[in-house]
Amino acid sequence: MKLKYFMTIPLGYLILFFSQRFGLYESRYDMPVLLEEFIYVSLDIFAVLFFVYLYNKYVLKEQWSDIYVCRPAPSMKWTIIALLLSTGVLCCCIFLTKGTFAKGDFSRESVIGAVSNTILSGGPRAGITEEVVFRGLIFSSLKKAWGSNCAVIGSAFLFALMHLVNIDTSNLYNVISLLIAITIVGIAFALIVLETGSIWSGVVFHGVYNIISGDLDILHVSVNQGFPAFWTYTPVREYRWITGIIGSDDIETGLPAMIGFIIVIIIALKSMEKKKMLNEDKERGQWKKRNI
Numbered sequence: 001m002k003l004k005y006f007m008t009i010p011l012g013y014l015i016l017f018f019s020q021r022f023g024l025y026e027s028r029y030d031m032p033v034l035l036e037e038f039i040y041v042s043l044d045i046f047a048v049l050f051f052v053y054l055y056n057k058y059v060l061k062e063q064w065s066d067i068y069v070c071r072p073a074p075s076m077k078w079t080i081i082a083l084l085l086s087t088g089v090l091c092c093c094i095f096l097t098k099g100t101f102a103k104g105d106f107s108r109e110s111v112i113g114a115v116s117n118t119i120l121s122g123g124p125r126a127g128i129t130e131e132v133v134f135r136g137l138i139f140s141s142l143k144k145a146w147g148s149n150c151a152v153i154g155s156a157f158l159f160a161l162m163h164l165v166n167i168d169t170s171n172l173y174n175v176i177s178l179l180i181a182i183t184i185v186g187i188a189f190a191l192i193v194l195e196t197g198s199i200w201s202g203v204v205f206h207g208v209y210n211i212i213s214g215d216l217d218i219l220h221v222s223v224n225q226g227f228p229a230f231w232t233y234t235p236v237r238e239y240r241w242i243t244g245i246i247g248s249d250d251i252e253t254g255l256p257a258m259i260g261f262i263i264v265i266i267i268a269l270k271s272m273e274k275k276k277m278l279n280e281d282k283e284r285g286q287w288k289k290r291n292i
């Protein structure tokens with residue numbers, strides 16, 4: 001019985017891998033950069049939703065709501081927290097280090113490419129595809145099979161494992177740092193799902209953080225500047241405890257980001273506790289009315 005839930009783990013990785021390749025199908029055609037990025041993002045999101053729908057409906061025999069792909073809409077509270085966290089992390093990386101700003105290529109083609117990659121791919125694509133798979137399909141399956149605690153920690157660790165492709169795995173320190181940091185991020189996103197009853201607040205949080213935090217093409221912060229951006233901020237040396245390890249997920253392994261996401265975890269737990277107390281008070285009130 002639990003096998004069908006366990007199989008969501010390898011299936012989730014496969015869905016993300018093949019949907020991304022499916023999205024890249026458009027790259028064989030010559031078209032404007034913005035249109036190319038839009039088609040890539042749309043095909044990737046469509047493929048993830050399609051394959052998750054098939055497995056959920058015909059194997060798990062469940063509804064979208066059973067994997068948290070449902071209402072309510074994104075919460076304003078979590079959107080504001082995402083804006084504050086991502087801006088705060090970016091400011092810490094800049095103001096707590098010594099470095100240099102540089103202006104990038106502002107040609108029309110570069111501007112369109114950078115904006116489309118950051119706003120479309122870094123925001124909606126990563127937010128929707130990863131949240132549907134890890135906090136939707138995998139999290140809900142682990143929860144049904146082994147309970148909420150296992151689901152929160154398990155889905156978060158699996159989320160972290162996926163990000164190992166972004167760093168030099170020959171360095172054990174880098175591997176451990178990334179696994180700890182991204183697991184914390186995954187726990188925060190999973191608790192947001194439990195608190196809201198839906199993946200959509202996590203989708204918005206994920207997308208907003210990716211766009212603003214300094215890991216993409218608008219303002220890129222890194223010791224090694226690996227790809228073009230409008231502006232870059234390059235620390236004079238490796239501030240490992242602030243800007244994190246070197247790699248495309250470097251900022252998340254710094255202390256500002258980890259502390260920020262730990263605060264998100266605390267907020268989510270406190271909010272869940274408050275909702276539980278309100279529900280208990282409501283049930284006690286209804287019980288008293290029935291027994292008067």
